Amino acid sequence: MSLDAAEARALAHAEHGDPFALLGPHEGERAGQAGVWIRGLAPGALGLTVVDVEGEALAEAEPVHVEGGVFEAFVPGQTRAQLLAAGYRLALTYPHDHRERVEDPYRFGSDLGELDRHLLGEGTHLRPWTVLGAHPRTLEGVAGVRFCVWAPNAASVAVIGDFNTWDARRHPMRAHPGLGAWELFIPGVEAGARYKFELRLGDGSRAQKADPYAFAAELRPATASVVAALGAPRRLPKARAEANHRRAPMAIYEVHLGSWRRSSEGEGFLDWDALAEQLPAYAAELGFTHLELMPIAEHPFDGSWGYQVTGMFAPTRRHGDGEGFARFVAACQDAGLGLILDWVPAHFPTDAHGLARFDGTAFYEYADPKEGFHRDWNTLIYNFGRTEVRNFLVGSALYWLERWGLDGLRVDAVASMLYRDYSREPGEWIPNAEGGRENLEAIAFLRRLNEVVGAHAPGAVTLAEESTAWPGVSRPTDAGGLGFHYKWNMGWMHDSLAYMAKDPVHRSHHHDQLTFSLVYAFDENFVLPLSHDEVVHGKGSLIAKMPGDRWRRFANLRAYYAFMWTHPGKKLLFMGCEFAQEREWNHDVELDWWLLDPARCEGHGEHRGVQALIRDLNGVYRGEAALHARDCEPEGFEWIAADERETSVIAFVRRSGPAEDPASRCVLVVCNFTPVPRHGYRLGLPEDAAARPRWRERLNTDSAFYGGGDVGNGGLELRVEDRGAHGRARSIALTLPPLATLILEPA
Template identity: 50%
Template sequence: MISIEQQRAICELHHESPHNYLGLHKLDEKWIIRNYEPFAEKLSISIAGKTHKATRHDDGFFTTTIKSAPKKPYKVNVHYSVDNQSSKYDPYAFLPTLGDLDVHLMHEGTHLELYKVLGSQATTSNSIPGISFKVWAPDARGVSLIGNFNGWNRAINPMRKLIGSNGIWEIFMPEMAQGEYYKFAIKTQSNEILEKQDPLGKFCELRPGTASVVWDNSQISWSDDQWLAQREKTDPMNAPLSIYEIHIGSWNHPELKKDGEFANYRDIAHTLGKYISEMGYTHIELLPITEFPYDPSWGYQATGYFAPSSRFGTPADFAYFVNHLHKLNIGVLIDWVPAHFPTDRHALGQFDGSSLYEHDNPDEGYHPDWNTFIFNFGRNEVANFLISSALYWLKEFHIDGLRVDAVASMLYRDYSRNEGEWRPNKDGGRENYEAIEFLKQLNTLAHEHCPGSMVIAEESTAFPKVSRPIYDGGLGFTMKWNMGWMHDTLTYFSTEPIHRKYHQNQLTFSLVYAFNENFVLPLSHDEVVHGKGSLIQKMPGDTWQKFANLRCLYAYMYAHPGKKIFFMGCEIAQWHEWSESKNLDWATLNNGNHLGIQKFSKKLNEIYKHENCLWEIDFSHDGFEWIDAQDSEQSVLSFMRKNSNNEQVLCIMNLTPVPRDNYTIGVPSAGRYKVLLNSDDTEFGGSNYSPTEVYQSSPQVAHNKSHSITANLPPLSVLYLKMSD
């Protein structure tokens, strides 16, 4: 019989090898099967059609003696009561399902598909289908699997600690199906028991529940091969990129008819896909959809790094969402947060009672601004976990790019810390060497394994070469958000026009550094929350001037070097600032001014995609030339965007409400210049001041050009011109 010590170790959850005592074992010349079923009245074993009665012992242990070892897996028949009986294969009769190579690669930090190994995995063992569960918890005294299937009893399904695995615990649950809720019960060295969500769980219980859900992605079907093949051949650096940033929970277009509840990914795919196609954006970017417990965090405090949020459906529903948008030729990017994670007890923090995923010292492992833990990027297994998460979204869900949040907080050890609150690196500096190496590895592997995909840094400092190749001393990101451009531009456009002549450098300064990085120009969610007001609220003047200013801002953005990103609601100029708890104010489109902004946004996307002068050379001086940046007295600027054939689109900006009649602008060559865009057009809510469709140049020297045109510049307007055939 099993010893009292072994019984206690299993029942009290500090047994590292329960399979050595439970299940089938040879005893002298016979074989014995041990089971633990504390709520069972009777138990028997079925082998090859024959039933063997078990003997019940204290504390719910049963033993069954047989003469020879079964050739096939046996069934355990459990009798709880007259109306509650079950027959199941014994989990303790199966060999481990983890290979030595997987263990080696994980601890080396090079297992790129960790999501196919740890967590819950559909597999077959000894010809029996089921789910294997594996979790890394090296400091745990014991780990057990709990869920609906065992009444959440911590003692029934203890897991074994695999020898030589450096702390990986495993159990195979035969015949378990997709959809079971589960957690890991972990006993710490201090004998506290923590109930933890699966770090590599692919699906989660709808909040406020915190359980993981067994899920098998192999059943998902895809039909976006054409999109992926084209993406692989496309260099996003030399392509149009106009991104619509969306918080999927509050977008809720009226066609969804889901007021007060979350729409499903599939419904959103059709409504959003139709809208994006009509508006002409090339991509969407989702605020984090990795599972998160707290709605007001918008997803930036993730607890499920491999699970699309269950608020909007299953992983299969999310795959449908991506697949459908790809079939409409719309790319999908997601925000991804490797900088920090929340302190929720069910999540990664103090996972096995030790600082497993985070740094042990709060000066390195805790973010005071966000009340979150900081990943220990120098630990191989942690870096491997995060890189595997990134590749999971890119490969398994066909995501076209990651926008990496809060990169600055990763790069600097003293980020948002006072003197004495941070630890210097080995050289006494503030740079976080481990995070830097992690980011280089992330970018190298993402670009290598997912050609054509993007990794975009949200980095708010002047850290050098963020988007430069690693061989050139860079971090290897595809692109970087231009936070300086965003700040200066919004400050300028918030200024009363009468004072703008003193601030023109806020628009021209960005061209001093515009080509130091591969920049994305953001007008993002961060600029329309927390009391900052909506973009239309930031604009000065009366209602007409506010809308005219907003059109100027958007037209300037689309002509400026760099890719584009707009947060939802900006394209309709909603008045109230964004809140995750409210739908976008679609009713504003009943007003002509708001409808005009929407039409203008659509027109900008149309021109932008059609005119490669506006995007082909975004990251080099060769694609840009000032015509006149000096007329601050009248707040007029003019410049050219150029393509590789030296064709040009001219941009002329009058940023005061005063019309500038007979204004002379130098042009690159003689000819007729067609108006591609006039932000003052009545279609967009403008005044239609002095509408002109074509300007004929004259041989009058201006702005160091041998030819020029003379135009009546409308108030608060932007013109795009291009030489016509």
């Protein structure tokens, strides 16, 4: 049966919701003769002929909508199966005698398997990215790309791109009723092609959207998705999995790739290969165990630092393509570094090409702004209660870990996910089904996330940026926790930085800010973070926070770093802080590497001294089990002097195991946070430490090597004496340098 005028018009204007019902081969009859109707779309074409694989004409098509390029032909005497088995092509004639012979996209059946359909429908597909998105395929011997997008409330969807002059009339997609997905295989499209989806919305308007599951995208400010082949999974090497264990040392170097270093001209970003050559070697030489990259998923605005993501499956084009990123990952692991990715499932930007009202409805976000809009960041909040959204986010997490072989994900803004009243006044939020402030859907999502990571990405870890006292963030889900491996210790960071910012003369009144963290230090598996958030938005650099003259500021910072490296918990330091960059971080320019150049900073070697200290702290931390094996367990820590407020001195012991275990190693740590040297300071020793008759300095932050005054106990054996101190029967006497931290080990 020939198309009627209404059907032809709907096809011509890309308004038909079920194009496969009309296009391609369909059995029928004409004038009482059985055969196959073949209908095609070719806007701008003057004619269309159905030809066999040899190019011989089978039937001339008639235009049924000239302006829209809708043609139909009738091939008599054949069944659809016979025609498909023999093969056919569409021969197109355009003005100026331009001719093309193309495959008919509408002769191919659906490439969605029943199992995929079932898992997508119930929201339990662990790897939805293998189905949705753009995938190079060869179907029936024909190479092309299978496109699939989830848009259940769209009236129709078309693929637009380089390959069809961005014309939605040319490639309308197959609808999958009940599933909400749209699918189309387009022959001849290759990797590297740019594309989007054009959706006709319920109100008749249209929206052009980037692919939520795209594996690549254009460089901003362009916004199209890019076809890219899906690489093979990369299993995390066994050595890396062991290095992520909570009893292993973890010293993380946090990096914003766009401003770590710039190109030789100082303006452009380094590509993945340049980063692979420079960054892993630098971090490894300083002794860090892991790199943490601020978000590298595709994002439109540099000033968001990557935290407003539009491509949850696409490494940013700013540094090159996915193959380059794979080489960068390999370079990190070859250098013995774990790679952690900052991952953002809490919110997304409102950009028109992104997820906002994707199919004309609040599909990815909560519909009510009281649930779905972040006023702090002007972003939208994912609807964690929606099956498709949870599938999308959990799939994204597993994709980065499984496909790229990453060591872990640092999950951003967890606190904002857990509470419905986060940053909202009374009346500006909607209680949960039980009347409470907790976001029960987000809690369920986070638990599901961590269970999937644990089961399907063994050895990989998740770290929560969670700033409240929510219990059990790093407790297993079967014990009632959220299931993260680690939690950022924001309380330690805020308290200790506030303490260090005070003039030493006032510190005696704020001693608890230094010691309170040990009250809860083992409630979670903590990471101690000095992150990018502490050196931006007017907060100044870490060295700028320190009080006093130049000498005191550097001495304070060195003492603080050693306190951090010896405090229970894994470590994280933002780039530039390792050499005490003096200006606030600016994402638009590279770090002030010139501060490390002796020719440019003659007589000011303090920056090189701080860098040397970080190198040595990492070496001591990694090499001494007492400083990392029990980072997350109370057996690894004991106070010696916690209450010496007037002198601002603290002292403690770190152990690799219980004190009663003779195989347990221990080190002593003493911090003097005043500019007064203390000679003959008597330090009481616990029994296991007193059993080691002689002690010596392992590290002194006042060493001249680090830019200090060289006050201390270098080269001296500190003998244990039968003299009481700090409630202990035995002690050692030592010199405490001013504004310094000592690490002591058995001689």
